[in-house]
Amino acid sequence: MAAxxxxxxxxxxxxxxxGLLVPxxxxxxxxxxVPIAILFxxxxxxxxxxxxxxDALTIDNYVKFFTDPFYLQVLWRTVRxxxxxxVFCLLFGFPLAYVLARTQSPYKNLLVMAIVLPLFVGNAVxxxxxxxAFGSKGFVNSTLMGMGVISQPIEIMxxxxxxxxxxxxxxxxxxxxxxxxVIEGIDRNVEEAAFSLGAPPMTMATRVLFPLALPGIxxxxxxxxxxxMNAYATPVLLGGPKFQTMGPLVFSTFAQQNNxxxxxxxxxxxxxxxxxxxxxxxxxxxxxxx
Amino acid sequence: MASLTLDAxxxxxxxxxxxxxxxxxxxxxxxLVLLGPSGCGKTTTLRMIAxxxxxxxxxxxIGDKDITTLPPWKRNAGLVFQSYALFPHxxxxxxxxxxxxxxxxxxxxxxGRVAEALRLVRLEGYGERYPRQLSGGQxxxxxxxxxxxxxxxxxxxxxxxxxLDAKLRLEVRLExxxxxxxLGLTTVMVTHDQEEALTMADRLVVMSDGAVRQVGTQSDLxxxxxxxxxxDFVGRSTMISGAVTAPGAFRSDGGLSLSCxxxxxxxxxxxxxxxERLTLGAAAQGLANxxxxxxxxxxxxxxxxDVHVRLNDTDHVVVQIPNxxxxxxxxxxxxxxxxxxxxxxLVFPREAA
Numbered sequence: 119m120a121a122x123x124x125x126x127x128x129x130x131x132x133x134x135x136x137g138l139l140v141p142x143x144x145x146x147x148x149x150x151x152v153p154i155a156i157l158f159x160x161x162x163x164x165x166x167x168x169x170x171x172x173d174a175l176t177i178d179n180y181v182k183f184f185t186d187p188f189y190l191q192v193l194w195r196t197v198r199x200x201x202x203x204x205v206f207c208l209l210f211g212f213p214l215a216y217v218l219a220r221t222q223s224p225y226k227n228l229l230v231m232a233i234v235l236p237l238f239v240g241n242a243v244x245x246x247x248x249x250x251a252f253g254s255k256g257f258v259n260s261t262l263m264g265m266g267v268i269s270q271p272i273e274i275m276x277x278x279x280x281x282x283x284x285x286x287x288x289x290x291x292x293x294x295x296x297x298x299x300v301i302e303g304i305d306r307n308v309e310e311a312a313f314s315l316g317a318p319p320m321t322m323a324t325r326v327l328f329p330l331a332l333p334g335i336x337x338x339x340x341x342x343x344x345x346x347m348n349a350y351a352t353p354v355l356l357g358g359p360k361f362q363t364m365g366p367l368v369f370s371t372f373a374q375q376n377n378x379x380x381x382x383x384x385x386x387x388x389x390x391x392x393x394x395x396x397x398x399x400x401x402x403x404x405x406x407x408x
Numbered sequence: 409m410a411s412l413t414l415d416a417x418x419x420x421x422x423x424x425x426x427x428x429x430x431x432x433x434x435x436x437x438x439x440l441v442l443l444g445p446s447g448c449g450k451t452t453t454l455r456m457i458a459x460x461x462x463x464x465x466x467x468x469x470i471g472d473k474d475i476t477t478l479p480p481w482k483r484n485a486g487l488v489f490q491s492y493a494l495f496p497h498x499x500x501x502x503x504x505x506x507x508x509x510x511x512x513x514x515x516x517x518x519x520g521r522v523a524e525a526l527r528l529v530r531l532e533g534y535g536e537r538y539p540r541q542l543s544g545g546q547x548x549x550x551x552x553x554x555x556x557x558x559x560x561x562x563x564x565x566x567x568x569x570x571x572l573d574a575k576l577r578l579e580v581r582l583e584x585x586x587x588x589x590x591l592g593l594t595t596v597m598v599t600h601d602q603e604e605a606l607t608m609a610d611r612l613v614v615m616s617d618g619a620v621r622q623v624g625t626q627s628d629l630x631x632x633x634x635x636x637x638x639x640d641f642v643g644r645s646t647m648i649s650g651a652v653t654a655p656g657a658f659r660s661d662g663g664l665s666l667s668c669x670x671x672x673x674x675x676x677x678x679x680x681x682x683x684e685r686l687t688l689g690a691a692a693q694g695l696a697n698x699x700x701x702x703x704x705x706x707x708x709x710x711x712x713x714d715v716h717v718r719l720n721d722t723d724h725v726v727v728q729i730p731n732x733x734x735x736x737x738x739x740x741x742x743x744x745x746x747x748x749x750x751x752x753x754l755v756f757p758r759e760a761a
């Protein structure tokens with residue numbers, strides 16, 4: 119062999135390296151892979167009312183999901199909300215991240231704190247705040263009505279828009295921080311070189327800045343998309359009982375209907391949809407800018 | 409190609425004036441070097457010419473065209489950065505062709521001109537590589553080709569050699585100079601390295617504290633420095649402080665009576681001496697100024713020797729002599745005769761503190 123390690127296998131250095139991997143490996147195996155495997159097995163079981171879960175090997179649960187317009191509607195709504203949230207996070211997040219990365223201000227750390235601060239407020243607390251603000255007698259409507267701008271309260275609560283706004287507010291910091299760290303790694307002189315060669319700002323951005331920020335754009339998109347697909351508190355509190363998305367559906371199937379096999383199937387469909395769409399969007403972005 | 413004119417160009421950040429009313433005329437095809445210590449405003453001046461820093465006052469012209477308020481992408485200035493600033497996600501061909509692409513030059517012509525530019529910088533056959541696959545010197549040459557290929561009105565070089573190792577720096581220096589002359593490029597370079605400045609420039613501009621101290625050729629700056637700062641910054645000088653007591657007579661703080669050029673005005677002054685204008689030993693006797701001193705330090709520079717001589721409690725000089733194998737090498741502690749002609753004394757009135 120040409121490339122033999124200078125240290126024989128089994129020397130202390132290798133053992134240490136292997137040893138360092140053990141805790142994380144065990145954690146991932148026991149904490150993640152095993153439950154998912156069990157869940158997948160459950161999703162192939164049958165559900166008999168009164169008896170709950172019955173051992174079986176059937177795809178009935180998946181068939182039930184994909185043949186019932188109600189469930190398909192839930193999946194489609196979830197994807198729609200997640201895509202909208204991700205697109206808006208990227209659109210709002212990129213300029214913000216760019217300014218944050220390039221600022222010479224001595225208050226930069228404060229600005230970063232201001233971005234992170236919303237994360238200190240839990241999702242449920244934040245959503246409760248939105249409820250107060252956007253209710254039909256809430257702050258926004260009463261102000262607008264008081265000013266005479268509107269005569270009827272605007273319906274914001276319990277709409278898709280409320281959920282989208284709510285999730286964007288939660289996810290934006292993740293997008294901004296991810297993009298910021300990547301943009302900071304791009305040499306400012308590269309942008310100036312493009313300008314001096316005759317590229318106006320938008321051309322510079324599409325030809326130089328975006329391609330170089332691609333790893334950050336991908337990471338940010340993946341992160342916010344996954345978070346949006348799996349959002350729980352925000353759709354429940356801001357969407358109301360009729361606004362079903364996949365996250366809350368998983369919970370109610372397990373906890374309220376006690377239908378573990380179907381719950382397992384819904385979980386797997388959510389996981390798979392997230393994975394497929396993430397890969398698809400990565401390929402799309404890569405092809406556009408690489 | 410065209411001339412470049414700066415007229416009272418000024419940059420203020422709040423109360424802090426970093427460039428103070430700089431006026432310069434760069435002639436068509438001239439290589440002008442802005443030289444000065446860090447923080448002297450030379451880089452800010454270059455960035456104003458490139459269009460990245462809006463001036464607080466004054467104006468700039470390329471030829472007859474006022475470019476003061478033009479954005480960088482409309483200036484047609486070729487810029488080479490210290491960090492090269494190549495586009496890492498593009499091949500060498502794409503990097504060099506970028507500026508032509510922006511100018512909507514058609515494909516076939518781009519291919520031809522890119523190849524021509526790469527030939528000029530001796531990088532034929534490297535077109536398909538990515539910047540990360542090139543050495544520092546090669547990346548620098550790609551950056552140069554990228555700036556040249558757009559046929560810029562002015563070429564701006566921002567410390568272009570600082571990231572190269574010493575040996576390569578000498579080579580690239582001469583290459584850039586040859587190319588600049590061959591193409592007749594109006595060029596402004598910024599550097600803090602005076603040797604680099606001296607070898608490359610047609611004319612030099614010495615700056616400090618945001619202001620121009622002197623503009624001139626190499627010999628102007630070296631033989632006739634405008635002030636003590638230039639005398640100290642360009643080349644090396646040893647300083648003797650004292651006062652001009654009568655036309656052509658100088659008395660040092662250490663008590664030496666020296667003769668200098670009669671044109672020097674009376675009053676407190678400092679004399680700057682170039683180390684190579686001084687003579688040691690018997691030959692010193694016949695010169696207008698001579699003194700006896702003790703050798704305190706000898707540094708061996710290969711071809712040359714620097715001999716530090718203490719003349720009295722306050723005055724000391726550095727003498728540079730050629731290192732000849734047959735010659736006598738002074739040793740630390742030797743008592744030795746030092747001499748120099750009156751013309752070697754560059755006299756500067758002491759600046760009011």
